[in-house]
Amino acid sequence: MSLKPDIIHLLARARGDLAMGLPVVLSGAEGGALIAAAETIEAPRLAALTDLARSAGAELTLAVTARRAETLKARAYDGDLARILVPEGAALTWIRATASPEGDLAHPMKGPFRTARGGDTRLHRLALTLAKAARLLPAALVLPLPDADAVAEGRAAGLTILPAEAAEAAMRLASPPHGVVSARVPLAASHAGRVHVFRPEDGSEEHYAIEIGAPPRNAPVLARLHSACFTGDVLGSLKCDCGPQLHAALEQMGAEGAGVLLYLNQEGRGIGLANKMRAYSLQDQGFDTVEANHRLGFEDDERDFRIGAGILRKMGFGAVRLLTNNPAKIDMMRRCGIEVAERVPLIVGETAQNRHYLATKARKSGHLF
Ligand SMILES: Nc1nc2c(ncn2[C@@H]2O[C@H](COP(=O)(O)OP(=O)(O)OP(=O)(O)O)[C@@H](O)[C@H]2O)c(=O)[nH]1
C-alpha cells in the first residue's frame, strides 16, 4: 500500500498553505503556476515572488472575480474573472487594497487597473476556487511557471505541488460526509434529541444533524437545513433571523414529535465568518447583503447544498417537508434527488434591525415572506 497523499489530501494541504500565507504550485501538462492568496501573503514572500517574476521575465497577475473587478472598474476579459497586472514594485498594501473592499470608500480612485487579455485562464480560476475553499478573500497572485524544471524548483523548496487537472475534477465532485458518532442529547425543545456528527472526506468542516424522535424513513420528514450563523445562533444578533429560525424549527419538531435539523457549517452563506464580518462592515457603509457579497468578490450565495442532501440520504431520508422561505433551497434539494413533498414556512424573528435584510432577501433572492 502506498503512503503517498492522494489528490484529496493535496487539496486540503493547499487550502491550509494558502490560509497561512504559503504559495502553492499548480502543475499543468507542461509548466504550471505559483499561486498565493492576496489576503495572507506577507511582504518577504511577496518580494520573493516579485523577484522570481522579474528574473523569469514572467507576468505576475492578481486574479480577482468578475464581481470584484466590477467594483474596481477593471476590465474582466475572461468572463467570470479578471487578471490584474501587478505593477512593478507594487507593495503589499496595493495587493491587499485591491483584493479587499475595506478601503474602497476611503480611496475610491484606486485604478486605473490594467488587465490581461487572451491566453489560458484555467489556473487563475483554480486559484480563486482554492482561495474561496480556504474561506479567504477571492483574490490570488498568479505567476506562470514555464516548464517542469520550474515546478521541480517549487517541489525542492518544499511547496505543495497540486496537479491542476486532478484538483479541478476532485473539487467538482461532492464529498459526501460520513457519520462519525451520534449520542442522545435532551433538548429544551424535545427530550428525544440525538446529535449526529458528520465528517467530509475532504478534510473540510464537520456538519451536524439533530434528530428529534424517531422519524420513519419511508415518509417525508419535517426537515430544516440550517446554515451556521455564529452571530445569530450563538450571540443573538438582531441583524438576521437565524437564531429565532433555529429555535422555532427545533420547537416545531419537538411539538410534532419528529424531525431532523441539519446544522451545516456554511457560515455566511458559505463565505466564512471573517468574510461575513467584512460584509457587515460594508453594510454599515450602506450596501445591502447582496451588494456587500459582490463587492467582496463573492456571489450572493456560495453554499454547496449537495452536502445537506448527502447527509439526509446517509440518514435514510429521501423525502422532506422542508422548513424554509428560500425557493432556491427547494430547487437545490430536488436537483440533488431529495423529494420536497411540502414547503413549511418559517417566519420568525423580524426586528427593527433586520427588516431591511429580510426585505432584500425577498426582493433579490426571491424569499417568500
Ligand atoms: N454573506 C452573508 N451571509 C449572511 C448575512 N446574514 C446572514 N448570513 C448567513 O446566511 C445564512 C442564513 O442561512 P439560512 O438560515 O439557511 O437562510 P436562507 O438561505 O435565507 O433560507 P431560509 O432561512 O431557509 O428561508 C447563514 O449562514 C448566515 O450566517 C449577510 O449579511 N451576509
Ligand SMILES: [Zn+2]
Ligand atoms: Zn444569521
